[in-house]
Amino acid sequence: MEKKKNIKIEFDLLENGLDFIDNALHAIISTEEPHKLKYAILHISAGIELILKEILRLEHWSLLFENINNANYNHLQSGDFQSVSFPSIIKRLEGITNGNISENQKKHFNIVRKKRNKIEHFSFKESSNALKSTISKALTDIIEIIDENIEIQNTSDESKRLYKSIRRESSKFIEFVDLVRAKLKHDLKTLEERNIKLIDCPECFQHLFPLDGSYTCLFCGYTDTPENITALYADTILDYNSYYAYKNGEECPIKQCLSCKNETLILHENSAFCITCDSNWEIEDLALCSDCDEFYEKPEDERSDYGVCPDCWQNKLDSYD
Template sequence: MKKIKEIEFDMFENGLDFIDNALKPILDNHDDHDLKYSVLHIYAGTELILKEILKTEHWSLIFENINKANIMQLASGDFESASFETTIYRLENVANVSIPENAKKYIRQLRNKRNRMEHFAFKEIDAAIKSNVSKVLSHVIELIRDNLEIKKYSKRSQQLHASILKKSAKFNEFTNLTNAKLAKDLEILKKEKVRLIDCPECFQHTLPLNENLTCLFCGYNDTPENVVTEYVEKILGINGYEVIKDGGYYPVEACPDCHSDTLLVRNDTYLCFSCKEEWKHNELKHCEWCNYLFHEKDVEVGMCQDCIEHNIERYISGD
């Protein structure tokens, strides 16, 4: 049993070490090379810490295939460890660990950044990286606090944990300072009644739905079509391909005003990312003929104006 406990400490210490050493290059605005490896290491460290929490329930749970769990392979490290999604599932459903939805969302976004850095050209917005790391960091710190007893771990682990806490405060300072600088611009947008949404790149509530479609915090900018797609995937956590493949509903439709495929369907409203119009759910209705949304107040026959005109033309022509 003592040997297993030592391995337990090693995994936790390695996770903390990955994160601690990766934070300084991000805080110090190092070059792209250093930033790339920082993100890779922070994600790796986060996964190790999640597995450490899972391992406190039972060591076999960190094997991808529990049926092949072997104490000798655990000691040597020569085994296929649980994937991120498997780890999350077991933490929540076996170990009964509560993981906030935002925590999973931010960690998955960091994983996506890591994947792009590993397989494609590295092109990321510095402020967006800092913001994403800051949010992941805050949740990792909370998960450690709520599920692990730091004092039971090695002195080195305790030192690394303390160092991470100290550096995390600098991320908070960065976020607070940036938001303070944006206060005037945000106030102007508020007076102009410009709607703000969460940015799908940095997750700050600083992306105005106006002609520019540019996040004030990180500078993220794209077309309305791409922004709504990114918003649905990264903020709402809905993958269009998976939803459509499984026969589900993808919450983006054609706008009845500008006809762009940028109308976000939310719980109680429709919001167009192109023309910025917004409606309550009871103000729009699906046409019984073409299934496109239209203003229900315009007609009362369950049919949009285009379909009405089309059917009138067919009737007149005798088709």
């Protein structure tokens, strides 16, 4: 009986991260099998985190420890230490190295991590279109960060090979997204003629979720109740966390709609739009009621604005009867 070879498996930090991503991309492009797509998210998330750690390591190896005061090179070599957490990675990249990360990049990486956490700790439901869209955005971001912070030509031959493979495979994701959007050209024109507002889909992040009462994304097919769509939008698009918002005194971006009175009005940048009834306003045209803390439309005559909404004003008048 032939003796099996004892093969030595060895990846440096960058190779390890690139290999995770390359493996995931090949799986996603070549199959629609649910379990392979599931593991692809796990591998993409792990790969991104390892590459960001490599950028920290290039600055100084002690940055790979969650508590820098406990940094010990022997522990680093053995792997017996508490590695830097993802929030700390981002904070250190912004404050110590030249690896500044944009808000969009942080958002895309966090979305991948949230999906990974759902897989590891809960149930998981995802369309292949949404998955590919999510990965295409995170992939574009990590490639940009690599180009800005790592000199690939000075890395190992394996890192160079993996990086070239990732760049090649990533173009297929871009082509996929472009192809789906091209097929929607007629639908988009119809929506434009009807003056229907489009928002970012909270599932796939394509700007293809129409406020037309269908509650369905044109790109990935995500659909749910208006309340659940609103909550997911606040979570994924606005990165809103109720616990941290309460702790830090941040305002909730979800309000009661002026028209339908459902708690599905979303405040985003300079606009407010309702998932339930499709109504939308410019923020500058709204005021916050001092009594009920809900929005109302400012009257054309500013002199008739008493700082309260019409319902609360009527309640005040009724109380004098």
